[in-house]
Amino acid sequence: xxxxxxxxxxxxxxxxxxxxxxxxxxxxxxxxxxFMLPLTFMEVSTDQQFxxxxxxxxxxxxxxxxxASWPKKYGGGGLHPDYQRAATRAMKDHDAPIMINAIxxxxxxxxxxxxxxxxxxxKYIKGMLNAEDIWCQGFSEPEHGSDLGNAQLKAVRDGDExxxxxxxxxxxLGDRAKYxxxxxxxxxxxxxxxxxxxxxxxxPMNVPGIxxxxxxKLTGEYGFVQCFFTDARIPAEGLMGGEGDGWxxxxxxxxxxxxxxxxxxxxxxxxxxxxxxxxxxxxxxxRGGRPxxxxxVMRDQLVEYxxxxxxxxxxxxxxRMPPLVQDRPMGLPLMSKLARTEMIRELTEFSxxxxxxxxxxxxxxxxxxxxxxxxxxxxxxxxxxxxxxTSQVQxxxxxxxxxxxxxxx
Amino acid sequence: MKNLGTIGFSExxxxxxxxxxxxxxxxxxxxxxxALMEDARGYDPDIWQEIADLGWLAIAVPEQHEGVGxxxxxxxxxxxxxxxxxxxxxxxxTTLAAQALVAGGSETQKSAWLPQIASGTIATLALTExxxxxxxxxxxxxxxxxxxxxALSGTKQFVTYAEDTKLIIASVMLDSAVxxxxxxxxxxxxxxxxxxxxxxxxxxxxxxxxxxISVDAGAVMDADMSKAALxxxxxxxxxxxxxxxxxxxxxVIDYTLDYLRxxxxxxxxxxxxxxxxxxxxxxxxxxxxxxxxxxxxAHSFADQGRGEVATRMAKAxxxxxxxHAADRAIQFHGGFGxxxxxxxxxxxxxxxxxxxxxxxxxxxxxxxxxxLF
Numbered sequence: 053x054x055x056x057x058x059x060x061x062x063x064x065x066x067x068x069x070x071x072x073x074x075x076x077x078x079x080x081x082x083x084x085x086x087f088m089l090p091l092t093f094m095e096v097s098t099d100q101q102f103x104x105x106x107x108x109x110x111x112x113x114x115x116x117x118x119x120a121s122w123p124k125k126y127g128g129g130g131l132h133p134d135y136q137r138a139a140t141r142a143m144k145d146h147d148a149p150i151m152i153n154a155i156x157x158x159x160x161x162x163x164x165x166x167x168x169x170x171x172x173x174x175k176y177i178k179g180m181l182n183a184e185d186i187w188c189q190g191f192s193e194p195e196h197g198s199d200l201g202n203a204q205l206k207a208v209r210d211g212d213e214x215x216x217x218x219x220x221x222x223x224x225l226g227d228r229a230k231y232x233x234x235x236x237x238x239x240x241x242x243x244x245x246x247x248x249x250x251x252x253x254x255x256p257m258n259v260p261g262i263x264x265x266x267x268x269k270l271t272g273e274y275g276f277v278q279c280f281f282t283d284a285r286i287p288a289e290g291l292m293g294g295e296g297d298g299w300x301x302x303x304x305x306x307x308x309x310x311x312x313x314x315x316x317x318x319x320x321x322x323x324x325x326x327x328x329x330x331x332x333x334x335x336x337x338x339r340g341g342r343p344x345x346x347x348x349v350m351r352d353q354l355v356e357y358x359x360x361x362x363x364x365x366x367x368x369x370x371x372r373m374p375p376l377v378q379d380r381p382m383g384l385p386l387m388s389k390l391a392r393t394e395m396i397r398e399l400t401e402f403s404x405x406x407x408x409x410x411x412x413x414x415x416x417x418x419x420x421x422x423x424x425x426x427x428x429x430x431x432x433x434x435x436x437x438x439x440x441x442t443s444q445v446q447x448x449x450x451x452x453x454x455x456x457x458x459x460x461x
Numbered sequence: 462m463k464n465l466g467t468i469g470f471s472e473x474x475x476x477x478x479x480x481x482x483x484x485x486x487x488x489x490x491x492x493x494x495x496a497l498m499e500d501a502r503g504y505d506p507d508i509w510q511e512i513a514d515l516g517w518l519a520i521a522v523p524e525q526h527e528g529v530g531x532x533x534x535x536x537x538x539x540x541x542x543x544x545x546x547x548x549x550x551x552x553x554x555t556t557l558a559a560q561a562l563v564a565g566g567s568e569t570q571k572s573a574w575l576p577q578i579a580s581g582t583i584a585t586l587a588l589t590e591x592x593x594x595x596x597x598x599x600x601x602x603x604x605x606x607x608x609x610x611x612a613l614s615g616t617k618q619f620v621t622y623a624e625d626t627k628l629i630i631a632s633v634m635l636d637s638a639v640x641x642x643x644x645x646x647x648x649x650x651x652x653x654x655x656x657x658x659x660x661x662x663x664x665x666x667x668x669x670x671x672x673x674i675s676v677d678a679g680a681v682m683d684a685d686m687s688k689a690a691l692x693x694x695x696x697x698x699x700x701x702x703x704x705x706x707x708x709x710x711x712x713v714i715d716y717t718l719d720y721l722r723x724x725x726x727x728x729x730x731x732x733x734x735x736x737x738x739x740x741x742x743x744x745x746x747x748x749x750x751x752x753x754x755x756x757x758x759a760h761s762f763a764d765q766g767r768g769e770v771a772t773r774m775a776k777a778x779x780x781x782x783x784x785h786a787a788d789r790a791i792q793f794h795g796g797f798g799x800x801x802x803x804x805x806x807x808x809x810x811x812x813x814x815x816x817x818x819x820x821x822x823x824x825x826x827x828x829x830x831x832x833l834f
Contacts, residue, residue, distance in 0.1 A: 331834065345834050348827075355826040358833060359774045362465055362757075363750035369468045370753045375475040376468075379711070387746050447742045448735070455718055455745060460733030 058121070058132045069135055073142035076115055081148045082108075088415070088423065090275075092322040093154040094224040094435060097273040102228060105152035109183040112319065117143070118151065119181040119317045122165065127178030128317075136318040143319060154321035155224070156180035156187035160233050160254070161317055162308035163301065167292065172254070176231070181317065188229035190220035190255065190279060191302065200235070201247050201299060205281060207236035209295075212288045214238075214253070216261070216281040222439065226277035227264040229257050235302050238295045250298030254290040261285065271415075271431045325396055325429055327361050330354070330403050333421065337406040344406045357399050364392050383454045390446035393436035400430035464832065466761035466771025468753065473531055477520075478538035484515070489548035491804060494663060497549045502625065503665040504550035512552060513581025522559055526575035533560070533697055534759040537704045541755070544708030547807060549663050551583045551622035553701050558584035560697045561630050565641055565682045565690025574628055574643070586694065587617035587631035587644075587669050595820040597632060597639075597691050602671055604635040604642055610678050611635070613642065613671035619818060623654050623667035631671065632691065638684040639691065642676055649674060661814035663807065696769055698819040699776040700758050706779035706815050707755045710748045710786050713808035717741060717790040724795075731793075740789055747782035754778040770832050773825040780822035783812040 061069065085104055090096050096105065112118045117139035122128025129135070151157065161180045164172050179185030196202040205218030216236060223232070232255040239249040257264075261284030264277040292301050308316070334344040334354055344350045370376050371384035403426040404411045415424030437443045451457040488508050497503055512518065520535050522528020536556060543552060559578045562571055578584050588597050602615025617631055629644045655668045682690065721732030721741065731737055758775035762768045790805035791798040798805050816822065 335834075351830045351834065352823065352826050355777075355829045355833065358829070359754070359778055359826075360750065362774060363753055363778060366466075366468050366753035366757050367749065370756060373468070373470060375478070376470055376756055383745070383749055387749060391746050391750070444735075444739070447739045450745065451732075451738045451742045455714075455742065457718065457721060457732040457738050457741075458730050460729065 058130065060132050061134055066134055066138060070138040070142065073117055073139045074145065076117065077142045077146040077148055080111065080115070081146045083147070089149055091150070091325070091429075091432075092435075093150060093152055094439075095273065095275045095432060096152065096225060096228075097275050102152070102225075105149060106183045106186070108149050109151050109153055109319075112143075112148075112151070113181045113183070118319050119157070119177075122161075122177065122181070122317060123173075126165075126173045127181050136316075140318045140320065147323075150321050150323060151183075151317075151319035152225075152321075153180055153183045153186055155189045155229075155233065156183075156185065156231075157317035157319070158321060159189060159305040159308060160187050160231070163233070163292070163305050166304070166308075167301075176254070179230075185231060186225055186229045188223050188226045188232045188257070190223055190226075190232045190234040192220065192222045194219055194221045194278065200302070201250070203235050203237055203250060205234070205236045207238050207251060207253065209238070209288065210285070213285045214288055214291070216255075216284040216286060218281050220279040220281075221267075222276050223264070223279050224276055226257075226279050227266060231255065232257055232279070233305065235298050238298075247299040248296055250302070251295045252292040252298040252301040253286065254292065255286050256290070259284055259286060269431075270434070271428055325400070325433075327357075327396070327399060330357070330399060330426075333403055333426065334406050337408065337410075337421070339406070339408060350406065353402060357395075357402065360395050361399070364388075364395060367391070380454055383450070386454055387446075387450050389436075389440065390443050390450065393433070394443055397430070397433040397437050400426055400433050404430060464766040464770045466754075466757035466764075466767050466774070468757045469760045470756065471531075471534060473535050474538055474759070477517075477535055478542070480515070481539040481542035484511075485542040485546040485548045489543075489546040491547075494547045494549065494807070498662045503622075503663070508548075509550050509583075510581060512550065516579075517552070518555055518559070518581060519579035521556065521563070522575050522579045523563065526571055526579065528575065528579045533700055533762055536701065537755065537759040540701045540704035541708040544705030544811070545712045547663050547709070547712075547811065551585065551625065553698075553705070554585040554621045554626075555583050556701065557586050557694055557698055558628060558630050561586060561641060561690045561694045564693035565686040567679075567682070567686075569679060570643060570682070577627070582628070583622060583626045584628040584630065585620055585622050585626045587620040587623070587629050588691070588694075589619045589818075590615070590617060593618075593817075595824050597695060598688075600632045600634050600639050602631065602633045604633040604640060604676075604681065607675060610676050611642070611681060613644070613674045613676065615671045617669040617671065618657070618666075619659075620654075620667045620669045622665050623669055624656070624665070629669065631669070632687075633671070635681065636684075639687055640684060641682040641687040641690055643680040643682075644674060644676060648676070659814065660810045660817070662810065664814065695819060696762070696772045699825070700762055700772045702815045702819060703751070703755045703758060703772070703775035703779040706776075706783040706812060707748070707752045709808050709811050709815075710744075710751060710779070710783040713783070713787045713790045713805060714741065714745055714748060716804055716808075717744075717786075717793055720794055737793055741793070744782070744786040744789055747778075747785060751775070751778040751782040766832075770829065773829050773832070776820065777822040777825035777829070780812070780816045780825075783808070784816065784822075787812050 087100055096102050116129050120129035120131045120136040121133040124130030157180050193203055207214045207216050234253040234255040237249050238251040261282045263280045266274045267276045337344045339347050367384050407421050410421050413420035415428055517539055519528040520531050521533050524530035562574055604611040604613050626646050630641050632639055633642050653670045657666045657668055659666045724731050754775040758771040761771040787809035794803050794805050797803045
């Protein structure tokens with residue numbers, strides 16, 4: 053997207069920048085720091101991982117390869133988005149670690165650049181980019197997992213503060229974050245739709261009355277916390293928009309995350325699962341003394357998954373080709389989360405069947421296949437089939453919004 | 462992984478999609494489909510003529526043989542809409558016979574037949590034998606030199622629309638190589654064709670006894686060319702079937718959705734029940750995946766290597782999606798689903814038919830394993 057006063061680079065300029073970025077990531081990317089690097093910002097479990105990724109993001113930012121297209125006066129590079137795209141491509145090409153401050157640069161930052169005050173931009177943007185200020189997101193609640201619009205955490209205005217009571221859950225980096233973007237209920241007037249009473253806050257985490265408790269995941273690792281708010285008082289200036297605008301703004305942040313509206317800071321927060329790596333595991337694994345790839349049953353299954361993976365990839369291209377989606381244009385976008393996350397869950401589960409007795413090992417044992425990568429990937433895959441609306445909720449969405457079936461349970 | 466298909470489309474493809482969508486909808490309403498099921502011929506010759514007049518049989522025929530000179534990619538959207546509306550007729554049979562000629566025919570054979578086919582002459586293939594083998598190199602029917610030509614023997618099955626064709630292209634063994642041979646319908650005695658009872662009542666198929674039929678020397682394709690033509694026709698058939706099956710899948714899902722939106726039980730529209738809502742959504746998701754594969758196969762068909770992978774994936778995905786969707790359609794219609802009046806069975810039978818010809822999903826996956834790993 054064009055930005056006033058920012059020139060689109062010539063082909064030569066972009067080529068030169070790209071070559072520099074490629075060289076930088078080639079030189080600076082650490083593949084194996086001696087411990088397992090998280091594949092997503094939701095999987096940061098240890099101090100070691102946290103410190104490493106925070107330093108890494110800062111280093112990338114200081115080299116100019118993060119926030120390259122954000123305004124200079126707030127800490128960005130002031131360049132055309134094409135530059136950032138080239139830098140992000142270089143990151144991917146060198147399989148560089150993820151950017152840890154996902155909620156900051158992926159959600160809160162674009163929101164502030166879009167509708168924030170000058171003061172807010174000055175205050176927050178740079179700290180997001182250099183990972184000095186880690187951000188987290190407080191949308192989900194213990195009683196309302198998939199039903200985000202039903203959030204019940206109360207925010208009551210008291211002078212120039214809001215008083216918060218309630219709880220948020222599944223907060224990635226919640227115990228390490230300085231700020232949270234928070235969806236809270238400022239009114240529950242009878243007759244209003246449940247969405248109308250929601251408001252959106254920039255919430256400082258370091259205030260009395262906010263406590264976090266780490267959640268031990270099914271993998272045995274950490275990464276999420278539950279946050280408890282007990283008469284926590286936060287400055288009223290953290291309210292974004294007006295009271296009651298919360299749902300609208302929350303939906304806006306989701307759009308930023310999908311990259312639909314604004315130019316993003318760059319980088320990525322999740323590494324794609326190496327789905328093709330599974331063929332390699334099958335090649336290396338023996339079953340009855342023969343490679344798994346020679347076993348007709350396993351072969352057949354594996355081809356089924358290859359067909360499915362290829363379908364996902366093709367779907368992603370096809371959804372941008374209007375003549376090929378005329379009948380139900382919203383079908384592919386709305387089914388994409390469901391289809392992709394379920395496929396990854398099934399595929400990673402299947403990968404365990406290749407491993408014979410070794411499927412009994414887990415992360416931490418030297419004998420584990422690929423250091424337990426596949427076990428961990430399988431267990432972690434549920435974060436995507438559950439988080440962001442469970443697959444079952446996704447099916448309702450597709451059934452109701454694409455197939456025209458009635459609501460009702 | 463190598464040789465994966467890509468996706469794209471041509472302007473002609475989109476135009477044909479639009480035309481075929483309304484044509485097939487208008488010409489093949491369900492009452493018509495059901496009436497033709499009872500008809501001996503099984504299709505409406507006037508509509509066949511309209512199809513010929515639209516030039517659809519000429520699409521993938523080269524220009525020098527009075528065709529349009531496009532590719533099978535442009536035939537795919539037509540086949541998809543025919544599948545969607547169960548439009549009966551020898552379109553697939555004739556298109557595949559033309560492709561056999563394009564890929565393996567001599568100049569004389571092509572000049573003699575392609576212009577005719579392009580303007581609406583019906584032709585068909587006779588490749589299958591009693592073992593039902595999808596490997597079309599396993600042939601027992603024979604051609605033996607006799608006089609200046611060849612005497613044929615053996616039996617061919619699933620020769621679709623044989624009764625009404627002018628040309629049948631059959632596979633036979635000659636000097637221990639598979640050859641394709643051009644048989645004019647006029648040389649076939651009446652008793653040599655037996656109508657088969659087939660699962661899909663919207664189609665017509667025949668068993669052909671070759672004994673007693675002879676052809677002249679120019680009717681046989683060269684051995685290498687025959688081999689190439691068979692490989693080409695195998696893939697072309699699977700491409701077109703994946704399109705027919707995608708169309709059928711869409712139709713059976715829509716048909717079931719109509720029922721789920723209107724039928725009431727226990728005081729509720731049954732589409733409210735997640736026990737029905739979620740599986741129909743699964744069927745829809747599988748359909749969209751199959752359709753992406755279909756477009757990819759159409760787009761990649763002519764690419765060496767890629768075309769075969771994309772086509773076999775498309776057929777496998779379409780079989781899986783269609784078979785499942787139609788199976789669930791019967792179940793979700795309850796007691797009505799068990800009746801012949803319910804259209805769900807038409808689609809289920811059509812899916813079984815298409816899976817049975819040129820290889821089902823498991824067969825395609827077996828071929829793919831060798832191509833991919």
